[in-house]
Amino acid sequence: MIKKLACIVILSGISFAAISQVNTATKKTARPDIPGAFVLELGLNRGLSAPGDFSLGLWGSRTLNVYYQYEFRILKSKFSFVPGVGFSMERYKFKNSYVLDYANATAPEPSMIAPANAGYPSIKNSKLITNYFEIPAEIRFTLNPDDPARSFKIGVGGRIGYLFDSFTKIKYSENGETKKIKDKQDFNLTKIRYGLTGRIGFGNFSLFGYYNLTPLFEKGKGLKDSGTFNDFNTMTIGISLASF
Template sequence: MRKLAAITIFTVLLIPAFGQDTTPNTTTKKTGRPDIPGTFTLELGVNSASGSPSTFDIGFWGSRSLNVYYQYEMRILKSKFSFVPGIGFSFERFKFKNKYTLDYNGSSLIMVSPQTAGRTNTKKSQLITNYIEVPLEICFRTNPEDPARSFKASIGGRVGYMFDSFSKIKYKEDGEMKKLKDKQDFNLQKFRYGVSAKIGVGNFSLFGYYNLTDLFQKDKGILENSQVKNFNTVTVGISLSSF
C-alpha cells in the first residue's frame, strides 16, 4: 500500500511536467490543461465507524483510506456542469485502539481481547479491506475553460467490490517482534455503495464519503452482549487530481 501510494503521488506530480512545452524559441506559449485524456485522482482520508459496538474501537489516525482513481470528465453541453465517471481502487484500514482482533465464536463474529487471544504483548491490530470501485460524480466549475484555477463542487456516489480482506496483528513474543496476517472475509460485505461530495479549487479538494451499506453482512455483524451489531463507515479527507 505504501509503495502504491508513493508511485501514485510521483505519477500525479510528474504528469503536468509532460504537458509543458520545452521547445526553445517557441512563439506561442501553452496555457491551461495539457492534452491528457482524463485525470488521475489520489484521495487520502481517515475512517470512522457510525454506531459500532464498543469493542470495535478504532483510532483516528491509524484508521485511514487511500483511493486511487482514473476519471474522465464529460462537460454537459456548454454549461458549467459535467459528468465524471471513473474506475480505481480503495484501500481501507481500521486500527483498533484496544488492540482487539476479529474472530469467530462458533458461527458468530466477535472481537477478542489480546489476553483472550493469548497475545498480551500485542502492539498493533488492524482490519484491512481493499475494493475495486466505480466513482460517479456531477461536478460544477465556475470556469470550465480553466479547471486548474476554478472553484469546484461535486456530488455523486461510488459502487465497489471487495476483492481482498484480512486482519494484521503485530506482537512481541520471546523478545522477538512478530506479525500475524489472517486472510478471511470476516462476514464483510462484498459489494458496497455510498454517497460522496467534494469541494475545492483547482486540483485540490476536501471530500467526504458515507457508506450506505453496512460494513458486515446482514445479521452477521459483531456479536456483543448477545446482540449482533451492524454499522456503517464514514471517510473524510483530501483529494488531489492531475490535469
Template sequence: KYAGGRPDIPGTLLLEVGVNLASQTPEDFKTAVFGSRTLNVYYQYPIQLPIFQKKISLVPGIGFGFDRFKFNNNYTLAYESGDLTMSKMGLDISKSQFIANYFDVPIEIMYTKKVDDPNRSLKVSLGFRTGVLMIAFTKIRYNDDGTDIKLKTKQGWDVNTLRYGPYAKVGFGNFSLFTYSNMSTLFKADKGPDESNINTVTIGISLGGF
C-alpha cells in the first residue's frame, strides 16, 4: 500500500541521538561529554493491547546502536603486560576515541494518552534493551615528525559482548526524551582499564514517525 506517494510500511523507524556518561572510571578514562555520542537506528512495531481503552501498547524493536567515547586527555586504550590500561603510548596524540557498535533488540510498554491522535499525544514508555557487540575499535590522530597520522585499531578490547538494561522515554507525538541505563559493564568484569568496572548511561532525544 501507498500513502501520500510513499510505501505504507507498518511500524516506525526511530532515530535517537544522545550523549554517553561513564561512571566508576579509572583516573585516565576522561571523556568529553559532547564528543561522547550515541546514534541508535531502530525499527519498531507497536502492538495495541486491549486494555485501558487501547492506550497501552507493546513495542518490540530491532536495530543498531553506535556508541562513541571521546577522550579529552588524549589517552587511548592499550595493553601493557597483558592488562588493559589508558596510555599515550609515547605518541603526540591530538585526538582519541573509542567506538563500540551493537546489534540491539529493545522492547517497551508505551502509554499513549490520545489513541485517536498519537502524533499529538503525550507518550510515556518503559522498556528493556539487549544488545550484542558487533565491533569495537579505537581511533587516534597523532603527529610523527611533522606527519599527521590517523590510526584505527580493531580488536576485542575486552568489551562485554552483551549489553542490557532498562530505559525510559517521555514525549509528545514523535519527539521524546530518553535515558538508557546499562546494567552490564562496558568491559568484562575486572577487565576494564586498570581492572575497572565501568558503567554507562545515555541521555538524549528520540525522533520517530519515519
C-alpha cells in the first residue's frame, strides 16, 4: 500500500509539472490555486522499551503519512494554527523473523512466536502493518509568514488517530518457491491513539518527530516481557515535504 501511494504522489507531481509547463507556454490559463497544502511524510519507527523479541529492522520499519492541512494565521503575527486530516501507514519489520500471533486459539493476548514455532518454513521476513485515519494539528511559527515557501519555520502540536486496518505479512520459502501470507487481525492493538509532534524546517521541507502517548497495544492485552505485560510506546522520526 505504501509503495502504491508513493507512486500515485510521484505521478501526480509529474502531471502537475507537465500541466504547469503547458500553461506557462500558452499563457491561456492560470495555475489552479488550491488552498492549504498537501503533506507527505516519510519516517522510521522505533519501539521504546519494547520486549526483546519485538526487535525491529531499521529501514523496514517505516511510516508514510499523507495529510491535507490548512494554515490559519493568528491575527498579523508570525504564529498560525494548522489543522489537517489524512492517513498514517506504518510498518514494523522484525529483524529476528519472529511472528506476531496468538500462541493458540484460546490465548487472550498475542505474543512474538519464534520462527521455529511459527508454522512457516524458512521465514525471510515478518512484518506488522498498521493503518490509521488521523487528524493532526499544530501551532507553527514562520519567520516570514508572507512568503512561507522561502521561510524558516518551527511547529509543535499533536495528532489523534483511529486504527482502521491491521495485519501481519510473512514472506517465507517452501519447496524452492517464495510465498507470502497476510493475517488480518487487530492483535489487541490500541484502536484510538494520540501523541505529540514537532517539526523544524525551511520552506516546504522539514524534519519531524512523533511520540505516541498511547501504547501500541491495549494496556494489559498486548505483549509480555518476562511474564509481565509491557505496555510500550512508539516514536517516529523522518522528513516532511509540503506543497504550497
